[in-house]
Amino acid sequence: MSLASEQSSVPMDDRGLAYGDGLFETVLVRDGTPLLWDEHMARLARGCQVLGIPLPARDALDCLPERAGPGLRVLKLILTRGSGGRGYLPPASSSPRLRWQAMAFSPQPSRWRDGVRVRHCRLRLGIQPLLAGLKHLNRLENVLARNEWSAPDLAEGLLCNSDGWLVEATCMNLFWLREGQLETPRLDDSGVAGTLRAALLERLPVSEVMATPDVLAGAEAVWLANSIQGVWPVAQLDDAGGTRLANWTIGRAHRHLQAAAHDLLDYPVDFPE
Known part of the structure; x- marks a missing residue:
C-alpha cells in the first residue's frame, strides 16, 4: 500500500488517473474528529469489494483525521488501484495508492x-x-x-x-x-x-x-x-x-x-x- 499526503505526485501510469479506477471519500473533520467516519469507511469497504481493490488497513485510515489540523476541515481520501495491468485489464495483484488532502472549510x-x-x-x-x-x-x-x-x-x-x-x-x-x-x-x-x-x-x-x-x-x-x-x-x-x-x-x-x-x-x- 502506497500512502502519501497531498504533496505526493501521481505517476502517469496510475490507473485512477488513466481510467478512474478507484474510489474517494470526502469527510468533515472537526478538530481532528471525523464525522460519520464509520459510514465513510463502510462505503469505502463496499467500493473496494466491488472493484476488487485491496482495502487499506483500518489503522492506516483512522490516523488521518487527526492529521487534518485544527478547526473545521474537509479530509479527502483518494484510493486508486495503483499502476500495472495491460490496458483496461487490471494487474493480477494490485498495489493500491492512497492519497489524502485536508482543506479548511466554511459552510453556508x-x-x-x-x-x-x-x-x-x-x-x-x-x-x-x-x-x-x-x-x-x-x-x-x-x-x-x-x-x-x-x-x-x-x-x-x-x-x-x-x-x-x-x-x-x-x-x-x-x-x-x-x-x-x-x-x-x-x-x-x-x-x-x-x-x-x-x-x-x-x-x-x-x-x-x-x-x-x-x-x-x-x-x-x-x-x-x-x-x-x-x-x-x-x-x-x-x-x-x-x-x-x-x-x-x-x-x-x-x-x-x-x-x-x-x-x-x-x-x-x-x-x-
Missing part, C-alpha cells in the same frame, strides 16, 4: 436558514447497477451536469437516470416530504449513496422510492443533503430552461430532517422562524 449558514434555488439538469445518468451507490473516481456525468449552469443563485441541479427516475443532485442526495412521509430516491441503478443519507435512513422513517420529477411539485418540503454541507431546504425549483416549477416557504416542515442531520454533523439545528 444562509442556505441552511433560507433555503436554495435548484434546477433540473438536461443530462441523464447512465444505468449501471454494479457501480450504483459507490463513490468511484469516474464522475464525468456530474461534471457535465454541473457545467449546465453558472448563475450564482442556483445552488444545485437535480439528475434523473436514462429511464427518467429521480436519482440525486450533482453532489448531494435528495429528500422530500409527501403526504407526511419522508422519501428519497432508490439508488439501485445509479447515483452515490451518501454517508449522511445512510445515517438518516438508520435514524428516521425514510422510504426509498422510484419517482419521476413531477413528484416534487406536489411535495410539502424538499431538501438536498450531504455530509459536508449538511441539509439545504429547497425554496425554488426550476426546469432546465430556467422556468419556475415550484416554490416553498421555508418553515417548520423543513426543520425536522435538517435537525436530525445537523445533530450528526454538529451543525446548528435551531433556525427561528
